[in-house]
Amino acid sequence: MKRKFTLLFALIILIAAPVFADKAGYYINYYNFDAVLHENNVLTVNEVIDVVFTEPRHGIYRSLPLYYYVTNYEDKNNREMTYAENYRHIYTGSDQNSTSTEGNTFFIKIGNPNKEISGSHTYTISYECVMPDDRIKSYDFFYYSPLGAYWETTINQFDFNIQFEKPLPPETELQFYSGDTSSTSNLLNVDYKYDSNHIKGTASRISPKQAITIFARLPEGYTIGAKKVSPIPAWILAIVTIAILLYSLFLCLTSSTKRPVKTVEFYPPKNIPPSEVGYIIDKSADDSDILALIPYWAQKGYISISEEKAKKYLKQKTVVTIIKKKNLEHDEPEYQKFFFNYLFSKSDKFKFSNLSSKFIDKMDKTRDKLAEEYEDEDRILYTGESKSLVLLFISSLMTFLTFAFSSQVSFDDNLFLSLLIIPVFFIGLAFNKTIYTKYFRKIGKTFKYFFYAAVIAFAIFATIKLTKNDNSLPIVVFYIISALYSLVAIFNGRIIQMTPYNIEITGKLLGLKEFIKVAEVPRLELLLEENPSYYYDILPYAMVFGLAEKWASRFANITINEPSWYSGIIDPSMHFSSLNLINTIQKDVMNPVKATRAEVQSKSKSSSSGGSSHSFGSAGGGGGGGGGGSW
Numbered sequence: 001m002k003r004k005f006t007l008l009f010a011l012i013i014l015i016a017a018p019v020f021a022d023k024a025g026y027y028i029n030y031y032n033f034d035a036v037l038h039e040n041n042v043l044t045v046n047e048v049i050d051v052v053f054t055e056p057r058h059g060i061y062r063s064l065p066l067y068y069y070v071t072n073y074e075d076k077n078n079r080e081m082t083y084a085e086n087y088r089h090i091y092t093g094s095d096q097n098s099t100s101t102e103g104n105t106f107f108i109k110i111g112n113p114n115k116e117i118s119g120s121h122t123y124t125i126s127y128e129c130v131m132p133d134d135r136i137k138s139y140d141f142f143y144y145s146p147l148g149a150y151w152e153t154t155i156n157q158f159d160f161n162i163q164f165e166k167p168l169p170p171e172t173e174l175q176f177y178s179g180d181t182s183s184t185s186n187l188l189n190v191d192y193k194y195d196s197n198h199i200k201g202t203a204s205r206i207s208p209k210q211a212i213t214i215f216a217r218l219p220e221g222y223t224i225g226a227k228k229v230s231p232i233p234a235w236i237l238a239i240v241t242i243a244i245l246l247y248s249l250f251l252c253l254t255s256s257t258k259r260p261v262k263t264v265e266f267y268p269p270k271n272i273p274p275s276e277v278g279y280i281i282d283k284s285a286d287d288s289d290i291l292a293l294i295p296y297w298a299q300k301g302y303i304s305i306s307e308e309k310a311k312k313y314l315k316q317k318t319v320v321t322i323i324k325k326k327n328l329e330h331d332e333p334e335y336q337k338f339f340f341n342y343l344f345s346k347s348d349k350f351k352f353s354n355l356s357s358k359f360i361d362k363m364d365k366t367r368d369k370l371a372e373e374y375e376d377e378d379r380i381l382y383t384g385e386s387k388s389l390v391l392l393f394i395s396s397l398m399t400f401l402t403f404a405f406s407s408q409v410s411f412d413d414n415l416f417l418s419l420l421i422i423p424v425f426f427i428g429l430a431f432n433k434t435i436y437t438k439y440f441r442k443i444g445k446t447f448k449y450f451f452y453a454a455v456i457a458f459a460i461f462a463t464i465k466l467t468k469n470d471n472s473l474p475i476v477v478f479y480i481i482s483a484l485y486s487l488v489a490i491f492n493g494r495i496i497q498m499t500p501y502n503i504e505i506t507g508k509l510l511g512l513k514e515f516i517k518v519a520e521v522p523r524l525e526l527l528l529e530e531n532p533s534y535y536y537d538i539l540p541y542a543m544v545f546g547l548a549e550k551w552a553s554r555f556a557n558i559t560i561n562e563p564s565w566y567s568g569i570i571d572p573s574m575h576f577s578s579l580n581l582i583n584t585i586q587k588d589v590m591n592p593v594k595a596t597r598a599e600v601q602s603k604s605k606s607s608s609s610g611g612s613s614h615s616f617g618s619a620g621g622g623g624g625g626g627g628g629g630s631w
Contacts, residue, residue: 025053025055026054026057026060027051027052027156028052028153028154028156029120030049031047031048031050032048032158032159033045033158033160033161034046034048034160034163036164037164037165039165039166039223039225041133041225041226041227042129042130043623044126045125045126045128046124046125047062047123048122048123048124049122049123049125050120051120051122052119053117053630056116056117056118057117058111058112058113059109059121059631060111060631061108061110061630061631062626063626063627063628063629064108064148064624064625064626065106065623065625066101066106067082067083067409068082068143069081081470083132083134083409084132085130086106086129087106087128088128088130090125091124091126092108092110092123092124092125092126095111096110096112097110105626108125109631110123111631129623129624130227131226131227131623133227134226135408135470137220138220139219139220141215142214142216143215144623145623145624146160146162146624147203147625148624148626149180149181149627150628151208151628151629152208152628152629152630153208154207156205157203159202160199160212161200162214163198164197166222168197169218169219169222170196174194174214175215175216176201176214177212178203178212178213179210179211180209180210180211183211190202191203199214209627230472231472233405234402234405234406237405238402238481241398241481242480242484244391244394244395245399245484247391248391251387251391253491253494258497259503260498260510261503261507262507262514263510264511265508265511266527267538268508268509268541269505269508273336273540274289274540275290275296275335276370276374277509277544278544279370279371279374280505281436281437281440282433282437282440284436287363287590287597288543288590289544290363292540294585294589295539295540296540298563298566299533299537299539301326302324302340303325304322304323304325305321305322305567305584306320306567307319307320307568307584318584319588320351320352320584320585320589321349321351322350322352324343334372334373335369335370335373338365338366352588352593355592355596357596357599357603359593359596360593360600378501379501382496382497383499385496388432388492388496391488392432392489392492395489395492396421396422396424396428396485399481399485400419403481404418406472406478407471407472408470408471408472409470420461420462420465424485425489427455427489428455428488428489428492431490431492432493451490456486512538513545513547516538516547516550521558524554528560533563538551543582543586548586549579549582552579553579
């Protein structure tokens, strides 16, 4: 009678099996999981999987997680602990196999790529799962999923047997979870039993993506010799990082800065064209700095400027043309000769309309050649730039590596938090940049404090996040490194020092800029008597300082003659207006250049393109588990 019942049950299973067959063309008729947990937290696993292929397939694959997570309720922050496990000694019997790692998953691919099979096939898979030390001082635990939640198909029958090499103590707390990954109870009604040496169980008619997970809370010391991550590398990195940060901070705070003395000046420094004033201001030549050469050349008799109306698509627009009068003198800087020769390479006239990308390219090369003028030893503007940048970079790199490699789990565990160092690095670069402009374009206190707050906020945020993770270093070490790194980022620019030449020139330029801003009419009239072209001599420098309109307003009640090098569309009944000339240069020369550069940049971008009262987990958590599919 018992045999008849068994045969009847088997017949029902066979009839029902196609109903449960997955859409991938196979189902698992029987799955047996047999394992031994060794004292060193290594699990030796042997799996027997009886698969029925309803469609031709090469074989199956097994996916196993490389990380699992456990909440430590004895930590005051209920910290989620991350554990990395690895798999070794893979064996699949007579079946071929290959292994690979993708993301956080280890794959075992079983089968012959040159052969397909149908019907029933039994796979035997054995491997060792190396689980790390739990790093919890008050207890040990075993947290594992004999059945993972990522099988694509139905499993008609699943049996498991986990043997413990070291007997389980009587006080062991055991919890079972089964069902989907959110389940915190035994939803699959797994029939299980356990004693001091075994945990056994069985379940049937399991739908896809269902899991069985076991949690056993064990007394501290149950596991002996489990894999540990040495804290020595993290300590070495931390000590080296703190030493570098202290050295960098020492250089920052002990650097003595000599300030330029603002002198009374009515003329620019000798042999300093307006384009180079722009470079001295912020160590960068802008397009507007180069274009200030137009009125500068005109005043020196090299060119003339003409303004006329032109029609385009039934609309009138103003076009500025510069006309070559003579070549630049041989003693003019090379960058000026380069730009001048380009402008008049095809004709003695150049119109600031329909500019091409080639014009922008020549502007950029002109700027590069201008910068080369200040590479000579007697004209260098700053010292300590390379040292400042290298120290900031090394400080950032070492801080990044210390944070990243401080994890007890893996480099990836703290990697994304360590990337918060990158914004702080760029904020440090921004502070360095302000060293070049601080005497000409002072940053307001509010803006400066915003930067300070941003640096400190980034550092604190990264530190708080890191201290909530499981790290090899004490919390105080992270706070020390974060504080030192923040100070280095803020004060690193102090290492950069102005050269005596720069101090002298900057003092004179500051004096000239101040005079342009506050010059009084009587003084200007005297200067015009001495030099009738004084207004035009200073105009290019006022443009570079961003004070062209203010300079023109100083002469609102002073009669100045129209320059001989300018011819414009001026109403004959009206007097010449210096403001008209400024508007012409700024609007009809600079605006076309800005528009062309924006177009070139746009095209460039488009072409690149706890306690026992807590639930420790859920089904599918813990080590092992994973899932699989066919291929």
